Amino acid sequence: MTDTRMKRCTHCKVVYPYHLNKYSFLPKYNDSRHCPKCFKAIEKALKKIPIKFKKTFIKSNDYTREQLIKAQEIRLNKSIENKRILFNSENIEYQHSVCEKMPDPKTNKITFYYATWWDNKPDEVEVSKEVWWDIKNKKVADDQENYRE
Numbered sequence: 001m002t003d004t005r006m007k008r009c010t011h012c013k014v015v016y017p018y019h020l021n022k023y024s025f026l027p028k029y030n031d032s033r034h035c036p037k038c039f040k041a042i043e044k045a046l047k048k049i050p051i052k053f054k055k056t057f058i059k060s061n062d063y064t065r066e067q068l069i070k071a072q073e074i075r076l077n078k079s080i081e082n083k084r085i086l087f088n089s090e091n092i093e094y095q096h097s098v099c100e101k102m103p104d105p106k107t108n109k110i111t112f113y114y115a116t117w118w119d120n121k122p123d124e125v126e127v128s129k130e131v132w133w134d135i136k137n138k139k140v141a142d143d144q145e146n147y148r149e
């Protein structure tokens with residue numbers, strides 16, 4: 001089932017149905033601001049312009065797992081150590097993770113940090129952070145911004 005609202009196209013001013021439900025089948029050109037005809041034209045025009053940046057995870061030494069856990073414990077005002085131990089099961093190699101939004105020491109922007117490790121190798125921790133990646137220059141983009149949900 002889709003929830004439909006009638007909208008007036010911001011460009012051609014035609015009235016059209018806009019489908020709200022994200023989890024069911026949606027028509028191909030479904031946009032909250034443009035009718036399908038205009039939205040199709042916009043998409044076609046934008047295809048000629050390459051996308052220059054993307055969000056991606058890169059390895060990071062900014063924080064350790066312990067620092068991320070500590071920050072999360074402070075934020076939640078409780079110990080998360082117990083939860084990590086409880087997940088320890090005999091036969092399944094379980095991957096643990098902790099993620100926390102922390103200031104990037106270089107940019108001072110709030111960044112999404114993520115530490116992962118396996119039950120059987122608790123000392124092999126990989127810490128990554130989410131950044132805007134410069135696709136053309138294959139490097140972390142110069143402009144970063146605070147993390148948003």
Ligand SMILES: [Zn+2]
Pocket residue numbers: 009010011012013014034035036037038039
């Ligand atoms: Zn239109």
